[in-house]
Amino acid sequence: MDLVGRRPEREAVERLLDEARAGRSGALMVSGEAGVGKTAMLEHARSVAALSGFRVETSVGLPSETQFAFGALHQLCAPLLGHLSALPGPQQSAIRTAFGQEAGAAPERFLVGLAVLNLLSEVAEEGPLLCLVDDAHWMDEASAQVLAFVARRVAAERLALLLCVRDPTDDGDLRPFIGLPEVRLSGLTESEARALLAASVRTPLDEEVRDRVVAEARGNPLALLELPRSAPPARLAGGFELPTALSVPRRIEDMFHQRSRDLPSETQLLLLLAAADPTGDGALLWRAAETLGIEARAAEPAEEAGLLTIDSRVRFRHPLVRSAVYGACSEPDRRRAHGALATATDPRFDPDRHAWHRSQAVLGVDEGAAADLERSAGRARTRGGLAAAAAFLQRAVDLTPEPAVRARRALDAAETMHEAGASESALDLLAIAAAQPLGDLGRARIQLLRATIAFHRTHGSETPGMLLDAARTFAPLDASLSRETYLDALDAAIVLGGPGHPRAALNVAEAARSAPPAPGPPTPADLLLDGLVTTFTEGYEAGAPSLRRAAQALDDDLSTPHVAAEPDGRRWLWLGSRAAVALFDDDLAYRLNCRNVRLTRDAGALAALPLALINLCTNYLLEGDFARAEELAAEEVAITKAIGAKPMALTTLTIAAWRGHRVETIAGRDSFAEGADGLRTGTAVSWVEYASAVLNNGLGNYRTAMDAAVLACENDELPQSNCALPELVEAATRASRPAVAAAALDELDSRARASGTAWARGLAARSKALTSTGPAAEDHYRAAIELLGACRIATHLARTHLVYGEWLRREGRRQDAREQLRTAHEMLSEMGAGAFADRAARELRATGEQPRKRSAQPTDALTPHELQIARLVAAGATSREVAAQLFLSPRTIEAHLRNIFRKLGITSRRQLRDLQLA
Template identity: 50%
Template sequence: MTIEEEHRALRGRGEERARLDALLARAASGSSATLVLRGEAGAGKSALLDDAVHRADGFTIARVNGVESEVELAYAVLQQLCAPFVERVDSLPEPQRQALGTAFGFRSGAPPDRFLVGLAVLGLLADAAEAAPLLCVVDDAQWVDTASAQTLAFVARRIAAERIGMLFAVRQGDAGDTESDLFDDLPGLRVPGLADADAEALLEEATVGPLDDRVRSRIVAEARGNPLALLELARDPGAAELSFGSSPGDGRLAARIERGYAQRLERLPADTRRLLLIAAADPSGDVALLWRAAQRIGVPAAAVAPAQEAGLLELGAQVRFRHPLLRSAVVRAATDGERRAAHSALAEAVVGEGEADYRAWHRAQAALGVDGEIAAELEAAADRARARGGWAAAASFLTRSTELTPDPAARAGRALDAADAWMQAGGLERARSLFALAKAGPLRDVDAARAQLIAARLAFASTRGREAPALLLEAASRFETLDPATARDTYLDAFTAALFAGRLADGGGALREVATAIAQRSRPAVPSSACALLLDGFAQLVTSGYAAGVPLLRRALDALRADPLGDDDALRWLWPASRAARAVGDDRSWLELTARSVELARRTGTLTMLPIALTERFTVDLFVGDLPAALAVAAEADAVTEATGRGLSPHIAFLRAAWGGDESRARSLLDANRAEVSARGEGLWLAGTELTSSVFLNAFGRYDEALAVAERAATHPFELGLSTWVYPELIEAASRGEHPETGADALERLTEIARASETEWALGVLARCRALLSEGDDQEVLYRESLERLARTRIRVASARTQLVYGEWLRRQGRRVDAREQLRAALAFFQEVDMAGFAERARRELAATGETARARTVDTTNDLTEQEALIARLAAEGRSNPEIGAQLFISPRTVEWHLGKVFTKLGVTTRRELRSGAATSLQRGLAGV
């Protein structure tokens, strides 16, 4: 039987075939599906894939195999999978077209974001599936290169309403074999060994001639139901020894099978073994390359016949081994010299400039000892890999380049580059190992500074706080004389790391320490840019107070609005600038800069920044009182985090729960995340939850609890964007209890901030807080001032909070009619934005005036899900299906599918009707979200 025929002769796989049939049926009907087959080597995963392909009538098939030696080459497997569809690339939106072209080496450009590449592949496959259902099959997925695996896992998570089936096979089970965690969260099916009866039947079919009963029983027992083991043991001329109780001596089944293959290889002619070695050493499976390399070392074409006759190798469109373990056995059976000769022949046989990475890799494998020329080629290959976004490939190239570099200083520098690349690829342990190698070598001044920076970033990547601020600060100081621009950016990184760490940083005073160093560094007498102004403003705010820092921050914010930064600088500086705008109460800058930050992250596909930008924008929309916009941002953040395989931002989830008055959910989120956040050293998250908790407790009139939480947050006054706004919560809570001194101290600090800021938002909130702690006629004057100032801002939440406390004060003065006017307005707003606690408080106060306010009731029979509501909102704004899909990391066909459900729920039939009735329909649809 041929390899394919053997794979189709399936026994005992009824359950597995039923699951595969279900996947094919779903894909054919337009409901995409994914399945990962997991099992030990030889369990029959490949046979099941073959069977699925054979029975996928009417499907377009795209099939690839992971190869162990190919894991170093970025996007190698993905490019093979997409090769039949490359003519469809021009149909993709330009950012996706650029990203995919750069990843595959068709275009030059900046390294593409891997999720933008994933979206491009999703669009490409969805487009291909329009003509006929598509089945994507990836065998030996544990050997798929990292960039390809990340992209395929992304696509598998995002397919929904396309006619696409995705099948993966991953080896696991033997000692030392580990499954790629990139596929862990995908639907899986364990492929077990065969039952004894099925194993005996398969063995009978595979055996030529009679087989002794004792041998048969021992083979079945030895194979433990593994189909490949059964087939290989049946072919093993030494299998008869099993009847006398001989043991293979190694419990690993894969090792036993490999040894069986090795014994079969020994019986082949020398030229055939050399040809097999060349085929095993080449990850591309290119038949033409195999023959060119074979010709260079004098292997005749006739050498392939014995391998084909033994069923070990097939040459079709690509070179195909009987099993990956055979490929491994071929490589292990060869001597070092034979392996180097094979790689050398392949390097000489590679043609075309586009194959330079393959040539460099083969030359590196053929090298004996150090070789500066090959090391330089590998460094160039790493640069090309980085340009395609293949950080894991770049790291591997640089690691081998380091090993081949003869000069100690150059070797240390390349080890540093390799450590940086491994860090970018997420391989922190490999990064630490290469970093240690770099530190042991002689480093030039600039490399020593880079080493300090990489050490700091490794610490930040590992813990998100604690050690990172001090390490980044030291790196920034070393760069001052070497590269002032890098020094400035690193000082910002240090400040940001200290802000993240907050109270949990090592020593507890990281923010002040970093700010002091920034204030004392060498710099021009007059800051030359908005970024320099912002950095100096941060430093002065922390070291000298709001009166010194706020004017600089205000100038920086004005400059950033008037003269926007380029994309690279904006990606680094917009988030801290947005935090500064919130801290000083500059609502105009806060709204504008957060909108710019989200737009930039979307446009550039920078998904490391997008969740952070969306989180800040979510807070903006809540403060503005635009609940549909806030929920749309939350749904987008959910789409991003789902697409990247991570959970929803705990800040957004917690803020939503507290905002809506869901104490049980809020406490659950706190409990679930506090230990992990504390372990990572993210004090900023703790400060945020304290502020949000104090708002929640004030909303429900639990003032003593609110005061305790707010006081705890206020002891860390420079956790930017939070300290400004925790004082009003502290003052309100203190004014309702017997804590006038506590309220007065907080008012003094808020007064300093507001008068330094001189914004209507800050001064309006200050007037409300002064009213809460005043007596007599001054109170009404201050409440009126607060309303007037806040009316000139877009921070509607602050205005409604003033209306509520003003209405409460009026009622207590016996002015019921005047109180109702304020309380009605406050209640209407709180109901509009679903602030349940404050709405209930306003309703109680209205009832105390003699007016009954009914709780809002909404017909929720047509409720939309969050994703449906966001898609409806974007469609109502005039976005096309491809544009919506690009923003939410889904295909245009899935967008169309969701819109069909939206139309049904909202009772509309066209986008025109959706646009004309968007305000009413979407608000109704969002009611139950």
């Protein structure tokens, strides 16, 4: 039957297909209540695509399938695996491991996503491809996250993804798909409803019945089709049951249930078997039916009633038939059905479904079934299915008879639930674990997990204390775990510190002095803990040597391939790179941040990649390479959106501040201030205030800059205060607040002496010059230029030329001032520090010299994303290599390259290399 109405929605779907056929991929989410016509829209897309030469592949989400990691994704990709050999080796392994075809370490979720993106892209090379996913809200979490990632990264392939989801008020999880382009189906108009009713119901209906059916259905197409079908023929001739308060989808489910309830008991049991088995395997269904003594003819009444069809596959008329049958059955019948399916499922070839059906057949407890589920959880975790592992373990807890074993499994399940992102369920499982007999180590694990959940959910000020309690409990039981937990507590205190929590890090550091000694040779984590504790309790000068040993040990460790390949090998890079910046060690910070980005990319750890990109972006920004900083900032925002998270955009804000973009910086600052509380930690607030200080120093709004820099320095995050202290000295000096400037200079100078790096000593020398007069000031300016010229921090070298030139002009030395201001203007203009360059230009004009305008560069026409691709290609990377690094398809990279060539007026990669972008 043709779709009635839906013209705008049909046009949206057809537009998606037209764009895909032309090589412009896209994704569309069709949403609406149950029965509103989403599946019909998919069928319309299928028929249009078939006429247009598309290959069509499908997947259907099922409530009973949510515990099988990558199950829905495997359903979609299984017919395409013949193209797997075209993918790079790591991507092939990721897919095979995820689908249980190969043993190995659990693949990162988004490495599987990149592999699926490239697999679909390879298939689309042969002809346009349409992927249809019905009831996507019922997909397993791993499949949903991967497909949502793919939907956000498709670009230049001949590929269309069409996903159907129920409204958020219905069952299922829509979180992975939030933000995708969407078409929402609402009810049909009255005239459309009458047209559909007339076309579908052959029995004559009098007007009163027709009016009641239309009113009862409320525009829901499936209801319009099912209400007359569920009523006795006599009632269709006159009279109809009055509408009730039930929602339409629930009423439709009730009708399907009523229709199935009127069938023979043997047929009802067969329907239940089919509803309980998510695979749709006809042979499996008949094996299970045989164990219950059900004969083949039992299917005929169900097929005649239009509820399902059975051949090699089992297909329900609508997902609501399945849910109606399964939801309305008695518990004993449900257990019988799962028991029969467990018997029919071969434990050698499908051990996880066998274990799951067996577990659902149990009344009470059963250690054997629980142990099977625990083994299934281990296999699911190996495939990267944390949500599946958590579901298996949660059911294993229910079936476990022995209290001590039940406690252990509940704790394991809670940790896995939290890793899978289900913190509320994790807390419920922790309550079960806490009620069982647990040893001291188990109780410490409970404390640690509760603290970790609190930190991730609320960033509340109580988190460091909770972590400290766990660290103390671990101390006599596991020294290494105790020390790592102390380090986590200190990290949390640093992140949460600042205004409102000024002593958070100091309090935790004082407590951490009682941490047990390292049980063996100190690891980088041990050295980081010792260095940070010493720094916060005894001062920067005392702690700097320990921090240097820690950061250097981390650098040395990660130079070893086998260490770098382990997830734990990357764990402390976040703290280690911050320690390097805390020491003003620009080379070490750059090395650690580059390594962090590379290792995180290689692992496909997209959840961790944005933070790694932020840190490296800061390196490039301070070096004056604003273009590269913008490339990484754009990638960070794109990756964050691709994984369905909310970008913090702190790097974008800071780049705007350095560029002197007042409107963008203020808008970003205001947006941050209005954002979610979970993002407004002490570290993030300090970052925003630091950006404000940079902007206002550039614009000459020194009092505003000083106020912002004071707030930026209040956090215990040493890298942030290191960056903010020179801003505070300059702003306070120019705002005629010498006491504030002197206090900031004392702290900066103390850190510079302890650090000993050219970066630190150069900033201290410039700050001394700003607060000095006469020959002493000039000596400090010259020393600052020499020192900053010997390190990577070109932004502050340029700004030192600027303030030196300003000082020389005020001293009446115009010729000398011109030399410094000319250098400052050229450097600042070249890097794009607009407000500071304008300051230099004004000063130059005041000396009688007209500043030169920066000449346009060919690459100015490129977006940050295009410039990043151009750099990689210019460095010799192939399209496949660039695609793997940026989590895109090679075809998308080729499309970007065509745009890049057009904008640059070139035609080849060799010409791109000649531009020396790398």
